[in-house]
Amino acid sequence: MIVGVRKIVLICSSVLFSCFAFSQAVKNKQFANPLAIPPLLSANFGELRPNHFHAGLDYKTEGVEGKPVFAIDSGYVSRIMIRPVGYGNALYITHSSGYVSVYAHLQSFSPEITSYITHYQLQNKMHSVDVAIEPHVLLVQRGQEIAKSGNSGSSGGPHVHFEIRNKNGDVAYNPFLFYPTILDKTQPRITSLFVYPLDSLSFVNGFEKKQQFSVRQISPGVYKIPEKIRVKGSIGMGIRANDYMHNVHNIFGVYSVELRCNNELLYARKIDSVSFYETNDINSLLDYEAFILNKQYIEKLYVEPNNSLSFYSEKNNGLYIKSQDKLKECVVTLADFHGNVSTLDFSLVYDTDSLLSVNKERATITNSYQQAFSCEKDGFLFQADSLSFYKDFSFHCTVDSSFYKHEFSLRYSVKSSELCMKKNARISIQTSIPDSLHTKALVRVKVPNGGVFMIQPVITSDGMAHFETKRIGEYSVIIDTVAPYISKPNFSNGDNLSNARSIQYTISDKLSGIDSYYAYIDNQWCILLYDAKNARITLDFSKVPLQFQNTLHTLTLVVVDMCGNETKKQYSFYK
Ligand SMILES: [Zn+2]
Secondary structure: OHHHHHHHHHHHHHHHHHHHHHHHHOOOOOOOOOEOOOOOEEEOOOOEEOOEEOOOEEEEOOOOOOOEEEOOOOEEEEEEEEOOOOOOEEEEEEEOOOOEEEEEEEOEEOHHHHHHHHHHHHHHOOOOEEEEOOOOOOEEOOOOEEEEOEOOOOOOOOEEEEEEEOOOOOEEEOHHHOOOOOOOOOOOEEEEEEEEEOOOOOEEOOEOOOEEEEOEEEEOOEEEEEEEEEEEEEEEEEEEEEEOOOOOOOOEOOOEEEEEEOOEEEEEEEOOEEEOOOHHHHHHHEOHHHHHHHOOOOEEOOOOOOOOOOOEEEOOOOEEEOOOOOOEEEEEEEEOOOOOEEEEEEEEEEOOOOOOOOOHHHHOOOEOOOOOEEEEEOOEEEEEOOOOOOOOEOEEEEEEOOOOOOEOOOEEEEEEOOOEEEEEEEEEEEOOOOHHHHHHEEEEEEOOOOOEEEEOOEEOOOOEEEEEEEEOOEEEEEEOOOOOEEOOOOOOOOEEOOOOOEEEEEEEOOOOOEEEEEEEEOOEEOOEEEEHHHOEEEEEHHHOOOOOOOOEEEEEEEEEEOOOOEEEEEEEEEO
């Protein structure tokens, strides 16, 4: 018990010290809240997400859109974004302190900002915008309403995604550093421990593959694994855990993680900031195979050599357990930002079974991540620069010479110990596409979980399709000659729309995806709002620069896919 208390005190003091050191550097900057409702969160900073760490806080908005959003400090709107995916409608405000606050998934902007960006959209004939704005144009005061909350972009429910970034906008800080009033009294919960044999001569409980161990909870925040884990050779640990907060049922990311064995600190990381240049290396922090195949987020407690994440304060590349080693008593300590701590105790013993054979699969890991790499088959070339993989890897490329209907190349497969790359590989595939259809070519990439992605290649005069990707899988070339779909709008031809505020319809495209979309009323270009997750387009009459005087109008809708296939529809209405 006393040991437990000491551990907690140590963790709290190290967390507090770092917060203190950081806040000294930021001069104890205190910002106003972005919302007027009590702050309840649905996501925290640093949560593990596909290909990135969550770069901010998600504020709940009582399940509805339209809550006023306020500038957290005085400054100016420095960037406005309107996108069908991602952040959707978003505002960036630059403050005199040098910080930039970001508010995303908004429903709408304040009238002044709307008027500015509508003018910009009409002038440039752009629906989606990402525009930088000079300091003197859109000034805001601390606490001024700048927007209404929404669910735009890739948001899965009404909320405000909120970030605090550095001046350049390339580093996001943990907003908890600026909002000490957000309270949390619930410690992280640990689900399971994983132990990985890291080379061909390593074993866990006699197995060549990673082993999962369920944890037993002794008391709140205190976990252990009752059995001794038998290990031999190079091994690494991994943990599945989440943080929780009181008053909400959501799952959160864990702020800090440490691993100690026999009192030696082997792994420590704490997430106070994330650089957008590094965030993709989450694919190395995670057990990527478990993520892609089972949607499990397991944090590896060892660091691969080409992982560039800078928030580690201690990193090991695995433990080597040899015969003369005594029992290793290990503890994983997890903490949230507010000093609530959970620990997991477990023991490692040397596996005395000397009859273990070599793991043949792992024995083929012979390519160095430090060297450039290529693999060539008839009509296929895979090239990777040095440092394209996170660690040494096995690699085989094979060709399936069967003929598949509707495909314009053979199928080429890559099998590798790594399912994800840090940098793009350059791939070339021989195709049999006639010259006239070169612009319709698409590379179909099938990844190990069955997911399919389309990439537009460049086709050279020799018929080779060239493209870049980080995805390991099966590649083949198809063509897309099918035009996109446009639904009937929400009115009938010839209707009187005098009282209507908008027109709505949906669009979709099967293979290559939507590239561009247009609407014209009597040849006048109109701003469209495209909500990709609902496939829905809205034409807001208040943004149409026409005087409607109860006359007949022609509406022309156009959608073009990535391969240049176009659909055009025309309707008429009175307004
Ligand atoms: Zn978010």
